[in-house]
Amino acid sequence: MKAVRFHGKRDIRVEEVDAPTRPLADDDVLVRPLVCGICGTDLHEYIGGPIVTPKTPHAYSGATLPQILGHEFSAEVMDVGRDVKHVAPGDRVSVQPLVSPRNDYFGRRGLFHLSPCQACIGLSWKWGGMGQQAVVKGYNAIPVPKKLTDAQAAMLEPSAVSLYALDRGRVTMGSTVLISGLGPIGALALLGARAAGASKIFVAEVNPNRLRKAAELVPECITIDPSKTNLLEAIRDQTEEGVGVDSAIECVGLEKSLNTCVDAVRPQGVVVQAGLHSSPATVDAMKWALKDITVEATWCFPTYSFPRVASMIESGVLPVEKVATAQIKMENVVRDGFEALLDPAGNHLKILVNVAD
Template sequence: MKAVRFHAKRDVRVEEVSAPSKPLEADELLVKPLVCGICGTDLHEYVGGPIVTPGKPHAYSGAVLPQILGHEFSAIVVDTGKDVHHVRPGDRITVQPLISPRDDYYGRRGLFHLSPCQACIGLSWQWGGMGELAVIKSYNAIPVPKSISDTQAAMIEPAAVALYALDRGRVVAGSSVLISGLGPIGALSLLGAKAAGASRIFVSEVNPNRAKKARELVPDCIVIDPRDPTWFEQIQDLTEDGVGVDAAIECVGAEKSLTACVDAVRRQGVVVQAGLHSAPATIDAMKWALKDLTVEATWCWPSYSFPRVASMIESGVLPVEKVMTSQIAMDDIVEKGFEKLLDPAGDEMKILVKVSES
């Protein structure tokens, strides 16, 4: 079968590999991936990996490079193990990609995303969403409504990341919010903040193409350029008594962006670190104390959030498909996928890969 595999830094190949052949375990499914998103984690692997892809057998999953990529994907169930009852062959699903123990400290508490030995489909599991077939666990398969498209179903995983950040930021009806950085998670956070009823949403973005995209997604959002020395005054002018926003969602993973979020929130505001930093960041802890801030750091999402996201998409309040800018073939993954997304002045935001037809 055809698959996109990561071998090493800037070495991603579309190759013919052996399809799954061993009998399914009782709690496993064989699925046919349909559409798969390129995630920022995939880009980090491409530019500087291996980072989380395993150079030696993974302690829990046993996976090792080369790795079939793809952890944001929709699929059709092909076959199931004998203990799988919530889906049947022919059903469409979205994939919750974390593989983790059900019985360790975190698993017993339902905090599967926090297990220290977790693996991830498409990063540290033998299979991934950018292959024509994949084997997953029963708990990875989340059924989706018929009215949700294959593309929308593939966007549930990144949308869950964004909604988790908003939840941790206490964003509710009437909140004022800053979204720092309009990459895919920032864009989905923007849509999620609007769906939550936020009354005033600011977006900080330097790329003019992405700034334009923010206005397309939520026309009444206020876009600011963080390079403008008056950026904070612009926020003050539009918040009550000039105190700043209730919450700031940091989606860049950069020190300057985090510092700006701390500056932008009011006293007793909430800063949520959603972007993943690739290097340590220096902070002004005294400012955090003087402002009596809550700083939340997020990792992934709770696994129970996927049906909630699906229902929001189905109802129309979370139009995740608007974040997609291109859909490409597997054969074009490097030139039209990774390289396009790495262009800092480019107009791509979210690129999805068409793996199979539903």
């Protein structure tokens, strides 16, 4: 079968690999990936990896390089192990990619995303969504409503990341919110904040193309380029008595962005660190104390969140398909996918790969 495999820094190849063999383990599901998103984590691996892709066998999954990429994907079920009852051949699913023990400290508490043994399909598992077939565990295969398109189903994973950040930020009806950075997670957080009923949403982004995209996604949001406009003054001018926003969602993963979020929230506001930092950040902890704020850090998402996200997409309140700016063929994934997303002047936000074509 054909698959997109990561071998090392700037080395992604579309190549022929062996398909999964049968019979399946009792708790396994064999799927045919349909549409797969390129994630920021995939980009980090491409330009600087291997980072999370294992160079030696993964302690839990045994996976090692080269790695079939893809952890944001929709798929069709081809076969199931004898213990799998919730899906059957022909069903469409969205793959929740986290793989971890069910019976360790974290598994017994349902905190599967926090297990130190955790592996991830498409990053540290033998299979990934950018291959023509994949084997996942039964708990990874989440049925999706028939109304959802393959592309929408592929976007459940990044949407779950964004909604988890909003939940941790206590964003609710009437909230004032700052989204710092409009990559895919920021864009989905923008849609989610509107769906939650936020009354005023500020978007800080230096890329003019992405600022325009923010205005397309949520016309009533307030877009600000902090390199040209004083962001904090703009927020003070448009919040009650100039106190700042209730919640700030940091989606960049940079020290400056994090500290700006701290400055932007009102006293007893909430800052959520959703962007992943690649280096330590220096912060003013005394300012946190004087403002009496809450700083939340997020990792992935609760694994039970996919049905909730799917129902929001199905109802129309979370139009995630608007975040996707291109769908490409697997053969062109490096040129039209990875390189296009790395173009600092590019127009793309989220690129999806049509695996089934």
